[in-house]
Amino acid sequence: MPLILLNKPFQVMSQFSAHPERQTLADYIDIPNVYPAGRLDADSEGLLLLTDDGKLQHAIAHPRRKLPKTYLAQVEGQPSPEALDKLRQPLDLGDFVTQGSQARLIQEPGWMWPRNPPIRQRQNQPTSWIALTISEGKNRQVRRMTAAVGLPTLRLVRIAIGPFSLATHPVMPGEWREVDPLELERQG
Template identity: 75%
Template sequence: MPLILFNKPFQTMCQFSPQEGRETLADYLDIPDIYPAGRLDADSEGLLLLTDDGKLQHRISHPRRKQPKTYLVQVEGIPDEQQLQRLRQPLQLNDFLTQPCQAKQVQTPDWLWPREPPVRIRLEIPTSWLALTISEGKNRQVRRMTAAVGLPTLRLIRTAIGPFSLQTHPLWPGQWQTVDPGAMDGSV
């Protein structure tokens, strides 16, 4: 089976089994025997890869493979160079030290969809967008990293995993498409 790219909507659980009162992947994907290669928490949106191939799933999601993942992060505040540099360097969080990553401030992407419900904005506190590319994916890692440097996350969207990106494969929340998994061979 080909690899499936799915744009996970905000507040959708990253599982197929029913969750009372919550949307799950089963509300969007009616394909038997597929599983996510990696996860996104309910508060995060964006690119998720799914497959029925256990070996491919392992190659994509195993931490030793260091598959780069890019996130678009709306934060509270405007980052200064010191905060960006701290994000780029290994950052000590309570239970682990992050790997070096790429971090830069970016403009609001013109291709970005509105979130439902919208992010709560406080008029007296400005917001900005960051692009972070990490090669690991510990629980709530990006949120914890931005909080550690004084830039709390308001919205988190995974835009790319390895060679696949929502910019080159435009999908609105809840949409999916199949792709040739061969593109993963060069990056894993």
């Protein structure tokens, strides 16, 4: 029962079936019968967990499990304390209300790999980085949350799912490694 930690590159689809225009997980992982436990949009990058065990996949991805997921979002603009506070509270996105989250302004991560292609830069518009931890994972949730507080996301990188983190299990985009699924049980 392998548990694979993959650093999904930008513009790669979170699927193994062929896509007419983009690379897929099959371009990076040649292990039969593993599937992603959760997804990342093509325009998001970072940590994706894959397994061949349906129960383990369910334990990682199911909303009832509330496994925390941490993202680094490069946003357009400078977050005010009020905007960060709104991100920490339940936020009405129209079709659903988010749970509270952890949100804080951080320095640009010095360890972060460059994105290819780079994000667009506007001469008169600064960018900032926010670390955001959520325990749900609705479609495009983090992007919608930052947009709702006036901070459009330019780059989104998931760096942690539960006990698994790119900080403790470093791999570059397109690279993967096998990790111990018992780390989930040790987390509790």
